Amino acid sequence: MFEIRIHSRGGQGGVTAARLLALAAIHDGKYATAAPFYGAERRGAPIVSFVRIDDRPIRIYSQIKKPDMVIVLDASVMDVVDVLQGLKSGGKVLINSQQKKEFAGFTSSHVDLTGIALKENLVVSGSPILNTPVIGALAKQGIVSVDSAKKAIREMFSDERNVKAAETAYQEMSA
């Protein structure tokens, strides 16, 4: 089983990112669950959501304690939340950032999702949309296939710019 924890702030699309990722994994022929952790949510508050991907049906509903990967959609939450908590040794960290950040013992990568969203003019109520480009970045990492990522995005969003943003993120994703 591959377990992913997504850190974001309320309104940034972390929950939708989890759902997109799970849908893409299912298109890859796998089993997946996307589980938002609902706290007393409000816009701007740090929130987490979880994605589990496996070759067999998933029977676990409790929160992910030892993720294989952590995605940080808003780097500023790192000031208030220990995003590395429980991350497996050698686990992956993907950060929405213009700069590379190193974490000892983990494999980190970054991509400027905000920049991509702004470039594609994917902005809703003043907030750049991060959930569709991040799927492109994850496809680059081999978490899901490119085809399934595009298929998932098209099922959930009618605006083709979302696919474009995912493609850009795929290309801009750091190694």
Place this chain on the structure above:
Amino acid sequence: MKKISTGNKAVAEAVKQLVPAVVAAYPITPQTEIVEQIAEFVSSGELKSRYIAVESEHSAMAACIGASITGVRTFTATSSHGLLYMHEMTNWAAGARLPIVMANVNRSLGPGWNIWAEHTDALQERDTGWLQVYVSTVQEAYDATIMAFRIAEHNDVLLPVMVNLDGFLLSHIMQPLDTVDVGDFVPPIHLPHAIDVKNPRGYGGLTGPDQQFRFSWDIERSIRDSVKVIEKTQNDFAKRFGRKYGFTEDYQCGDADVVIVAMGTLGKEAEVAIDLLRKEGIKAGSMRLRWLRPFPKLDLKGKQVVVIDRDYSFGRGGILATEIVAQTKEDVFSVIAGLGGQEVTYEDLADFVRKRRMGEEFWFGVNANV
């Protein structure tokens, strides 16, 4: 068709295929997505139902009752305080022998304002004459909702059915969903006592002390008869759509010395705990209770039973534990865990088994040691 869906949307999807003439509902977290989705289906024309946006849950159930007695299919959904608010009408619906189907998204009761999973809401409806099923996956939420209509409307039953799914843990997670073409799996509704202006009758008028017990007895007899209807419905469902459901879902119970009994998502996660325990050489199994009413005959003879209650009856104990002890006459290890969405993992569940103390009650997070 392979899709991905939340538990809530899976329920709405099933409702869409069964086309109730009337859906009357009031929003409440975490049920809201069900009624939003149905309202959307109705307004887009995908679902030819009348959606009555009532002003309260009490009115939601009353409106379903008023609609149902005309002989049409009805549906509603609620959660927690909403369910408690309609309590007067849930009794009425059962006593009036109306096959209303309701999804209840299990949530704890205030105060405080806790919106997370707990089964106490539905268990407070235990004695109303409703049939109750508890599901553990998005797929099962969909399948159970379809079957609920057929069971409720069966003329040997004619009682309302409540489909229970855990708040957030199931209502809001996304899992794969395989939708089916329901076809004639659920026959058209025929309510023998539907209102007929050409044959006017009075419904539920004054009844005396020498009469009322007969109606209660008939509810009980119908619930007993519902066992066969549920079995047949579940078997037919398996034959037709390939997914098999029973009164319980048993996992590694055959040779087990110790069995975890739980409902809902914890009942499913318990299977992972069993895998862990088996690796340690502990012969454990899990039995996920699906139907609470009618309460099934549980085959637990010779096994130690660890009951997980995500609910409580103050002054008495875990409700499931109490029910099981009443039936098996054996001591259980009664674990109270998951109240108000308290985080319980498969590792915790395995621990409950390892450190069980038969005949005792244990509140997870309260007692120092398991």
Place this chain on the structure above:
Amino acid sequence: MDTIPEIPKEEYILKCTSACAGCSDSLALRYVLKAAGPDTVLVVPACCTSVIQGIYPNTAFNVPVYNIAFASAAACASGMSNAFRAAGKKTNVIAYAGDGGTLDIGIQAMSGAFERGTDFLYICYDNEAYGNTGMQRSGGTPLGARTTTTPTGKTDNKKDIDAIIAAHDPPYQATACAAYPQDLFKKVAKALTFRGPTFIHILAPCPPGWRYSTEKSVEMGKLAVKSGMWVLYEREYGKLTIGAQSKAAIKKPIPLEDYLAPQGRFKGIDPKTVEILKQRIAKNLAKLTAEEAAS
């Protein structure tokens, strides 16, 4: 006055209900059902009418009656109306509730049903107290009236449910009184021609509750109208028309005391309270007259 040929002879209340002798609810219901006809369902919450049908397995009512819990007449009727309309049936759905089930415990469901534009007729027959449980005060009990829970007389005013209904802007609303069955018949027949929610508020004098002798039920209703304590009117698409009987009362009302004196519930009423009642009557009549003139 003469017989009323246009009223059908058919009775939908069979002989005989278990209503008290001289019950004006029974009288009102006779005409409500004559006006509605056989393609009608009554939805009845806990009230006198839930009792007077008779005891299972018999009923005196020759139309389908759906008995429902106290707070939910309008909600139940709402579901029923929607189901009938979905099936293409024109069946009249009439919620028939007392003042307790309307002004008090049922007001939320009623307000909701009106706001949603439910196609039904809501009738409140108002005997100004919880008659079925032995005369406790309700929101409909007038100032100064004694009930078992206001043993020295009610200190609060009667709730103006008609104004509350008017705020929902239904296509048709009316007041009526059991003492004027022809007027009631016409209003029910008219209400049922509208689509959407309609409301009729019937004053239903109650011999045991108001403590007068049974033969005075009709007389008491007439005194209520003649004194201005009860006003007969219709409001159709917002246009108010005051009935002839009430117009006469506005011009030349009888003394309020003539209405209060025969009723045991007003026995020993404080003259100051009578004065307040008179002021309220005058204010209400002036308000209605002004509204009629303006509309």
Place this chain on the structure above:
Amino acid sequence: MTPDTKRERLALSRPVVGAAGKTGTWRVFRPVVDKEKCNECGLCATYCPDAAIDDDLIVDLGFCKGCGICANECPKKAISMVREEK
């Protein structure tokens, strides 16, 4: 499914005359019509809460509860309430 004569599904009542029994027995006073005074206006039948007076203005004493509204409302004072002898 098992036949059981004691089973009754719900309280479904049939409309019958006399659902509340012979309410005529409640009566203390009985309406007596003076045919000489009666002008057959029909108001007594109009106002009878129990529809116990028919088109021919005959009172059905099996069900008349003796409330006296008919007598009170009769414009010709043709109806008198007479004490029942029991």
